[in-house]
Amino acid sequence: MTSVSAPTRAPRPAARRGRVDRRGWLFVAPFLVVFALVFLAPVAYAVWLSLFREQVFFGGTAFVGPANYVAVLRDAKFWESFLRMSLFLVVQVPVMLALALAAALAIDSARLHAAGFFRIVIFLPYAVPGVVAALMWGFLYGDDFGLAADLNGLLGREVVRPLSGDWVLASIGNVVTWEFVGYNMLILYSALKVVPADLYEAAAIDGAGAWRTIRSVKLPALRGALVVATIFSIIGSFQLFNEPNILRSLAPNAISTSYTPNMYAYNLSFGGQQYNYSATVAIVMGVITAVIAYVVQLRGTRKGA
Amino acid sequence: MAVYLVYALVPLAWLLISATKTQRALLGTPGLAFGDTFALFDNIAATFTHDGGIFLRWLGNTLLYVVVGAGGATALATAAGYGLAKYRFRGRRAVFAVLLGAVAVPGTALAVPTFLLFSELELTNTPWAVIIPSLVSPFGLYLIWTYAAEAVPDELVEAARIDGAGEVRIFFTVTLRLLVPGIVTVALFAVVSTWNNYFLPLIMLSEPDWYPLTVGLNQWSARAFGVGAQPIYHLVITGSVLTVVPLVAAFLLLQRFWQSGLAAGSVKR
Numbered sequence: 229m230t231s232v233s234a235p236t237r238a239p240r241p242a243a244r245r246g247r248v249d250r251r252g253w254l255f256v257a258p259f260l261v262v263f264a265l266v267f268l269a270p271v272a273y274a275v276w277l278s279l280f281r282e283q284v285f286f287g288g289t290a291f292v293g294p295a296n297y298v299a300v301l302r303d304a305k306f307w308e309s310f311l312r313m314s315l316f317l318v319v320q321v322p323v324m325l326a327l328a329l330a331a332a333l334a335i336d337s338a339r340l341h342a343a344g345f346f347r348i349v350i351f352l353p354y355a356v357p358g359v360v361a362a363l364m365w366g367f368l369y370g371d372d373f374g375l376a377a378d379l380n381g382l383l384g385r386e387v388v389r390p391l392s393g394d395w396v397l398a399s400i401g402n403v404v405t406w407e408f409v410g411y412n413m414l415i416l417y418s419a420l421k422v423v424p425a426d427l428y429e430a431a432a433i434d435g436a437g438a439w440r441t442i443r444s445v446k447l448p449a450l451r452g453a454l455v456v457a458t459i460f461s462i463i464g465s466f467q468l469f470n471e472p473n474i475l476r477s478l479a480p481n482a483i484s485t486s487y488t489p490n491m492y493a494y495n496l497s498f499g500g501q502q503y504n505y506s507a508t509v510a511i512v513m514g515v516i517t518a519v520i521a522y523v524v525q526l527r528g529t530r531k532g533a
Numbered sequence: 534m535a536v537y538l539v540y541a542l543v544p545l546a547w548l549l550i551s552a553t554k555t556q557r558a559l560l561g562t563p564g565l566a567f568g569d570t571f572a573l574f575d576n577i578a579a580t581f582t583h584d585g586g587i588f589l590r591w592l593g594n595t596l597l598y599v600v601v602g603a604g605g606a607t608a609l610a611t612a613a614g615y616g617l618a619k620y621r622f623r624g625r626r627a628v629f630a631v632l633l634g635a636v637a638v639p640g641t642a643l644a645v646p647t648f649l650l651f652s653e654l655e656l657t658n659t660p661w662a663v664i665i666p667s668l669v670s671p672f673g674l675y676l677i678w679t680y681a682a683e684a685v686p687d688e689l690v691e692a693a694r695i696d697g698a699g700e701v702r703i704f705f706t707v708t709l710r711l712l713v714p715g716i717v718t719v720a721l722f723a724v725v726s727t728w729n730n731y732f733l734p735l736i737m738l739s740e741p742d743w744y745p746l747t748v749g750l751n752q753w754s755a756r757a758f759g760v761g762a763q764p765i766y767h768l769v770i771t772g773s774v775l776t777v778v779p780l781v782a783a784f785l786l787l788q789r790f791w792q793s794g795l796a797a798g799s800v801k802r
Contacts, residue, residue, distance in 0.1 A: 251700050252620025256628060259613035259674065266647065266666045267635050273653075274646035327537065334534050346534065348788060350541055355780040357729035359747040360773040363754050364548050367770070406544065409537075418792070470731050477755045494736070497645050510645050518634070
């Protein structure tokens with residue numbers, strides 16, 4: 229959503245421009261009140277918390293200013309989880325978006341029969357709760373009744389071990405990809421649907437083939453939607469929690485309590501009662517994510533625009 | 534394309550097939566083969582009666598969170614989206630900027646601070662702790678905003694005003710009807726996100742009696758793997774199926790509405 233400009237494009241009749249219509253607040257205010265309670269207040273509270281530190285010996289908290297931030301920036305565990313998620317992002321997000329793009333283009337090029345069926349089947353995994361998806365794939369990965377075990381049995385030796393330390397990040401990536409390709413496909417597909425028909429006609433008259441049409445008409449039309457999907461995916465990657473946290477009960481040695489930044493923040497709070505430090509981790513992660521999302525948006529909307 | 538369909542469907546097929554197996558068949562037969570007895574109904578019965586019928590309670594909780602949370606989110610987003618699309622008022626741009634920031638700042642990174650704040654307010658471990666945060670859907674607001682800009686003609690609103698209708702009355706009698714596809718879309722996505730919500734209730738709730746299905750299921754699963762394991766795999770699997778089915782049904786039933794709502798209101802420039 230972030231890349232799209234405010235819908236101010238509807239032209240206003242000159243007579244009404246400049247007239248301030250306060251009645252709009254009537255509709256917007258209820259949303260804003262709740263918004264303030266669940267977005268703005270926690271942010272402010274987190275910033276406040278991050279300036280204090282629990283006193284080990286005396287109890288209570290003491291004001292420490294930026295000390296928590298310095299500690300996070302020097303925290304090896306934090307950076308380890310951050311780099312792990314960066315690696316995850318660099319591999320998983322392009323794979324997922326490429327699959328979604330291919331699916332959207334395939335369904336849109338009316339050549340595919342039963343496009344509606346394909347669309348809904350590919351979308352189905354999104355309707356599966358992340359928890360169920362992670363549990364399910366956890367079973368599939370496992371030795372007891374997993375397809376991984378069946379596959380190994382078929383091949384006669386242990387070829388795939390999805391829950392081992394070397395593989396587990398890829399296994400999580402697979403779960404996330406499975407869940408979200410359909411959702412991204414839908415975003416891209418609905419952007420394709422609003423491409424005006426005369427553009428295709430013009431391309432056809434110019435003698436453009438299917439590939440040429442994709443390159444010159446469809447991809448440019450998709451840029452905005454792709455930027456949006458990318459930003460959501462980046463935010464999602466940096467927030468990753470459910471899948472690794474659930475798979476952790478299957479692979480406690482491969483997935484640590486600080487496997488992702490979000491798991492780290494969670495376990496600091498609920499495992500270690502280190503609320504102030506945890507709030508600081510959350511803020512640092514939030515700022516990094518927002519900056520990266522912003523940069524992607526700037527680059528994405530500037531390119532060739 | 535066909536390969537992708539297999540990839541999308543095989544895990545779901547596995548889940549469905551597994552739900553028909555007894556615990557022993559689960560461990561003894563290949564993943565995608567049926568067991569010798571068809572135990573689906575026994576499994577469903579066992580899921581609902583295990584642990585004093587807590588699964589039913591979780592289902593009820595989930596429904597409560599969905600009805601109040603997703604319903605409220607849809608109502609707030611609809612009113613606000615319409616307000617932003619159809620009224621020029623001071624501070625409109627500021628509202629937009631703040632919302633944009635909220636979408637860019639990770640929501641779940643805020644979960645821990647939200648928990649701390651709510652625990653100060655003594656709201657944790659009550660249904661409110663799950664419901665209140667799910668009342669806000671910036672995505673829904675955005676969708677309605679773009680949708681209303683196109684679907685509600687200014688002339689119609691103006692005509693109703695000339696007829697002497699108040700702003701609230703115009704909203705309820707004229708606008709709502711025009712926004713239906715947009716509202717269905719927003720509602721469906723809000724339902725999915727509350728139905729699937731895991732992180733927030735996990736943090737906010739410590740009483741199993743208030744758990745939604747997602748948190749409850751994972752607790753069952755963790756118990757099946759943890760120390761002193763209580764092997765109830767078949768219940769986890771059947772419970773998972775029961776958690777998925779209502780959403781899939783909703784998507785299939787409403788697909789014409791939500792897909793048109795998305796196409797008309799989404800990422801168009």
